Amino acid sequence: xxxxxxxxxxxxxxxxxxxxxxxxxxxxxxxxxxxxxxxxxxxxxxxxxxxxxxxxxxxxxxxxxxxxxxxxxxxxxxxxxxxxxxxxxxxxxxxxxxxxxxxxxxxxxxxxxxxxxxxxxxxxxxxxxxxxxxxxxxxxxxxxxxxxxxxxxxxxxxxxxxxxxxxxxxxxxxxxxxxxxxxxxxxxxxxxxxxxxxxxxxxxxxxxxxxxxxxxxxxxxxxxxxxxxxxxxxxxxxxxxxxxxxxxxxxxxxxxxxxxxxxxxxxxxxxxxxxxxxxxxxxxxxxxxxxxxxxxxxxxxxxxxxxxxxxxxxxxxxxxxxxxxxxxxxxxxxxxxxxxxxxxxxxxxxxxxxxxxxxxxxxxxxxxxxxxxxxxxxxxxxxxxxxxxxxxxxxxxxxxxxxxxxxxxxxxxxxxxxxxxxxxxxxxxxxxxxxxxx
Amino acid sequence: xxxxxxxxxxxxxxxxxxxxxxxxxxxxxxxxxxxxxxxxxxxxxxxxxxxxxxxxxxxxxxxxxxxxxxxxxxxxxxxxxxxxxxxxxxxxxxxxxxxxxxxxxxxxxxxxxxxxxxxxxxxxxxxxxxxxxxxxx
Numbered sequence: 001x002x003x004x005x006x007x008x009x010x011x012x013x014x015x016x017x018x019x020x021x022x023x024x025x026x027x028x029x030x031x032x033x034x035x036x037x038x039x040x041x042x043x044x045x046x047x048x049x050x051x052x053x054x055x056x057x058x059x060x061x062x063x064x065x066x067x068x069x070x071x072x073x074x075x076x077x078x079x080x081x082x083x084x085x086x087x088x089x090x091x092x093x094x095x096x097x098x099x100x101x102x103x104x105x106x107x108x109x110x111x112x113x114x115x116x117x118x119x120x121x122x123x124x125x126x127x128x129x130x131x132x133x134x135x136x137x138x139x140x141x142x143x144x145x146x147x148x149x150x151x152x153x154x155x156x157x158x159x160x161x162x163x164x165x166x167x168x169x170x171x172x173x174x175x176x177x178x179x180x181x182x183x184x185x186x187x188x189x190x191x192x193x194x195x196x197x198x199x200x201x202x203x204x205x206x207x208x209x210x211x212x213x214x215x216x217x218x219x220x221x222x223x224x225x226x227x228x229x230x231x232x233x234x235x236x237x238x239x240x241x242x243x244x245x246x247x248x249x250x251x252x253x254x255x256x257x258x259x260x261x262x263x264x265x266x267x268x269x270x271x272x273x274x275x276x277x278x279x280x281x282x283x284x285x286x287x288x289x290x291x292x293x294x295x296x297x298x299x300x301x302x303x304x305x306x307x308x309x310x311x312x313x314x315x316x317x318x319x320x321x322x323x324x325x326x327x328x329x330x331x332x333x334x335x336x337x338x339x340x341x342x343x344x345x346x347x348x349x350x351x352x353x354x355x356x357x358x359x360x361x362x363x364x365x366x367x368x369x370x371x372x373x374x375x376x377x378x379x380x381x382x383x384x385x386x387x388x389x390x391x392x393x394x395x396x397x398x399x400x401x402x403x404x405x406x407x408x409x410x411x412x413x414x415x416x417x418x419x420x421x422x423x424x425x426x427x428x429x430x431x432x433x434x435x436x437x438x
Numbered sequence: 439x440x441x442x443x444x445x446x447x448x449x450x451x452x453x454x455x456x457x458x459x460x461x462x463x464x465x466x467x468x469x470x471x472x473x474x475x476x477x478x479x480x481x482x483x484x485x486x487x488x489x490x491x492x493x494x495x496x497x498x499x500x501x502x503x504x505x506x507x508x509x510x511x512x513x514x515x516x517x518x519x520x521x522x523x524x525x526x527x528x529x530x531x532x533x534x535x536x537x538x539x540x541x542x543x544x545x546x547x548x549x550x551x552x553x554x555x556x557x558x559x560x561x562x563x564x565x566x567x568x569x570x571x572x573x574x575x
Contacts, residue, residue, distance in 0.1 A: 017460075041457060041460075041461055042457065042464075045464050046464045049466075050464065053465065053466030053468070120543070121542075121543060121544065124541065124542050156455070156515075159454075159455050159456050159457045159460070160454075160455040190452065190521065190547075190548070191452070191517070191523070192517050194514075194515055207521065208548040258454070258547065262453075262544075262545065262547045262548075263545065263547045264548060266543055267541055313542060325540075326538055329538065329542025329543075330542070331536060331538055331542060332538055350568060350571075351467070351527050351528050352526065352531070353531060354531055354535060354536040355503065355504060355532045355534070355571055358528075359572075359574060362572035372464075372467070373466070373468060374467050375467060375528050375564055375567075378565060378568045379568060379572055
C-alpha cells in the first residue's frame with residue numbers, strides 16, 4: 001500500500017467526547033499524524049498519541065498469564081467462553097461505531113446475555129427520567145443560532161467537553177446571536193469549576209441538593225411563593241431572579257451533566273429538570289440536553305433501541321428483550337455475581353465501576369476488545385487489539401443531540417489489526433457453529 | 439507513650455472528569471502521566487493545612503466501602519472546605535458504594551468520606567491496584 005504524501009485532511013470528526021466536533025484539520029505524512037489544528041487539548045492528546053501504548057497482537061491467558069496468540073486462537077477461545085456461558089454480560093459500546101453495536105446485539109441474542117452500554121454509569125438516570133416525563137430537545141445547531149440563555153447544571157464542559165462552549169453554546173457565533181454579547185451563561189454546580197469561572201452568574205448548590213433547588217425553581221417559574229429563605233444553599237431571591245431570567249429569555253437551554261445523575265435523587269433529579277423545561281415552554285422557548293460523555297454513547301442507545309426497543313441494560317437471556325434498570329444493569333448484574341463471563345468492547349469497566357463490581361469481573365473470564373491496554377486488560381482472559389473508529393476505520397456515530405455522523409478513516413491501521421465489527425462477526429460465526437452443533 | 443492521633447477530616451467526596459485525566463488516559467493508563475493526574479485527591483488549602491501536610495503529600499481517603507492512598511493536590515476549582523474531589527478512575531472506585539437504588543447507577547458524587555494524612559503510606563500504581571482488587575482487596 002502506498003503511503004500518503006504530506007496531506008492536510010480538513011473537517012475530520014473528533015472521536016473523543018460527545019460533542020464530536022467536525023472541524024479538525026489533521027496533517028498526515030507517511031501514515032502518521034504530524035499535527036492537529038482546531039482540536040481541544042483532549043482531542044490533540046488523542047490524535048497525537050493514538051499510536052502510543054497500543055496492543056498489536058491478540059493475547060490469550062495460558063497457565064495464568066496473558067500470552068501472545070494468533071487471531072484465530074483468540075476468536076476460538078472467545079467463542080468457547082461465550083457459547084459456554086449461562087448469562088454473559090456484553091458491555092461497553094460507547095467508543096465504537098453503531099455498526100459494532102449492531103454486531104454486538106446479534107451476538108448477545110445468540111449467547112443469551114445482557115447487553116449494556118456505558119450509559120448505565122453515565123446518563124442512565126437521564127433515560128429513566130425521559131421515560132417518565134419526555135424531553136423538550138433540539139439540535140446543537142438550533143442552540144448555536146438562537147439561544148440567548150445557556151445554563152450548565154452539574155456539568156463542567158471546560159474539562160469534560162472542552163470545545164462545547166465555544167462551538168455550540170455561549171461563545172459560539174450563531175446566525176442570530178453574537179458570541180457572549182447576546183448570550184447569558186449561568187452555571188449551577190457544587191463547586192466553582194473552571195466552567196463557572198466563565199459564567200455571567202454562578203449559583204452554588206449544596207452537594208445532593210439539586211432536587212430541592214430545582215423544585216423551588218419550578219415553583220418560582222409557576223409563580224408560587226417560596227417560604228424558606230435558603231434552599232439547598234441558595235437564597236430564595238437568587239432562585240426567583242433565575243426564574244425571571246429563564247422566563248424572560250427568548251430561547252434558553254439547560255445542558256446538564258452527571259452532577260444530576262450520579263447524586264442522590266438520580267432519575268428524579270432529571271424528572272424535575274425535564275418538568276422545569278416543560279413548564280418554561282408555557283412562557284418562552286426552552287430546551288434541555290444531557291452532556292453525553294463518550295463520542296458514541298448516543299449511538300449505543302440508538303442502536304439498542306432500534307433493535308430491541310430498549311436503550312441499554314437489555315437482557316436477552318429469555319430469548320426476547322427484557323429491560324429492568326436496577327436489575328439488568330451491568331453494575332447490578334456484576335455485584336449480584338449473576339454473570340459468568342463478560343465481553344468488553346471499547347470500554348474500561350474496572351476504571352469506571354465500583355470496586356465490588358470489578359471484583360466479580362476479576363473472577364470470571366473476560367474478553368476485551370480495545371486498541372489500548374486498560375485497567376480491565378490485566379484481569380482479561382482474551383484481549384483483542386483493534387482499529388480506532390474515526391482514525392483507522394469508518395463507522396456511524398451519534399452526536400450528543402442525536403445527529404448521526406459518518407466518520408472517515410485517514411490512516412491505515414497497523415498490519416493485521418481487525419476492526420471491532422470484524423472481530424465480533426468472527427466470534428459470532430464460531431458461536432453460531434457451536435450453538436448449532438456444527 | 440500515647441499514640442499520636444493522625445489528623446483527619448470528615449468530607450463530602452465528589453468524583454468527575456478532568457482535562458488531565460482525559461489527556462493522560464490516551465497517552466496510556468499505565469503511564470506516569472495517568473498516575474500523576476488520576477491518583478489524586480483535590481483538597482481546599484485550609485483542609486490540607488489542617489491535616490498537617492503539604493500539597494503533594496499522600497492522604498488516605500476512606501468511605502464505608504474501602505480506603506485508598508492518593509496524592510493530595512491543592513484544589514483549583516473547590517473554594518469550600520469539606521468538599522474534596524477525585525478524578526474518575528480505579529482509585530476513586532475503591533471508595534464508591536455499589537448500591538444503585540434500583541437505577542443501575544451507583545452514587546459517584548456527594549459521598550460521605552474521611553481524609554487522613556498519610557505522608558508515609560505508599561500509593562499503589564494501577565497495575566498493583568488491579569492485582570489487589572483481583573485478590574479480593
